[in-house]
Amino acid sequence: MTAVSNIPTAYPVPLHWDGEALDIIDQRALPQAERRLRLNTCADVADAIRALAIRGAPLLGIAAAYGLVLAAREGKLAQGGALLRAARPTAVNLPRTIDRCVAVVAASTDSPEATLLAEAQRLVNVEVNASDGITRHGASLLACARTIMTVCNTGALGTGHRGTALGIIIRLAETGPVTAICCETRPLLQGARLSSWELSRHGVAATVIVDSAAAALMRTLPIDAVVVGCDRLAANGDLINKIGTYGIALAAAAHGIPFIAAVTRSSIDAATPSGDDVEIEQRDPGEVLDLVPGVAALPGVTALNPAFDVTPARLITAVVTEAGVVRHASDPRTARLSETTDRA
Ligand code: MRU
Secondary structure, eight states: OOOOSOOOTTSOOOEEEOSSSEEEEOTTTTTTOOOEEEEOSHHHHHHHHHTTSSOSHHHHHHHHHHHHHHHHHTTOHHHHHHHHHHHOSSOTHHHHHHHHHHHHHHHOSSOHHHHHHHHHHHHHHHHHHHHHHHHHHHHHHTTTOOEEEEOSOOSHHHHSSSOSHHHHHHHHTTSSOOEEEEEOOTTTTIIIIIIHHHHHHTTOEEEEEOGGGHHHHHHHSOOOEEEEOOSEEETTOOEEEETTHHHHHHHHHHTTOOEEEEOOGGGEETTSOSGGGSOOOBOOTHHHHTSSTTOOOOTTOOOOOBSEEEEOGGGOSEEEETTEEEEOTTOTHHHHHHHHHHTO
């Protein structure tokens, strides 16, 4: 990935175009091993997306753009687009990038491969700027919040740059001590494995909790805010994000804790009326049943494994994008955000 700013090296680089192929960190192996994979074909990219070796909505868009470069080289652009589109259904970044890339190729007189490479690099710059803007606006909104709960991984690993929700926490930590309460994020543990790893690279205190402890800890800990990322924001403001987000939003509302959604504009989907219109990815039940070696459920036991959920707009205190902050004026917790700020 071509960096366009002087970002500190503590931020991992989850993917990088080496001139011939896509070089990625295999996020399945983190934090035990920093294993890299070289993706040489569009099918390799689709497989890596499906398996969550590459993940996080903005990064899915960037990976798809480079996947199409490989598809163009193979002379299979249409097939490559279909393969990538089917890899994961929920984040809008994937179909949006593919649609845009197809349109850009149709309008270009240059070769598809060269056109798509330029488009992929343009998208990287868009996401770099989005991360910069979101983390700046978010850190200013939460200027005096010191204990913040988050879910899944929304850092550099999910965006290619500073991140969204996790990026805000890391940026805030540059101004004073911050404790990040990371929900472990079952079943694939993006919070326990990836967010804690990213935070430790920045020297930020990470406390991992089991997802089911979130509500109980809101009663007993001085949690100033919850900040989460986004796979898709529907036209009515409904937030589609990692499974568990809805429950955390309900608990935050019950405890008067501000609930902030950090959303890149590339994940806003004005064409989809509400969260109910979004396909929620259903993953392999084995991810739920076989998580702990030797403690699997009995053969024949089934599981449901939705990867995302819908948080209704009314539960969200504020949405932070790279363009600024939109507060829900009727949410009484907006006052608590300024109270938090006044405690400075
Ligand atoms: O299944 P994942 O790990 O791709 O889910 C990721 C999330 O839910 C993130 O919150 C979202 O993509 C935003 S990443 C900045």
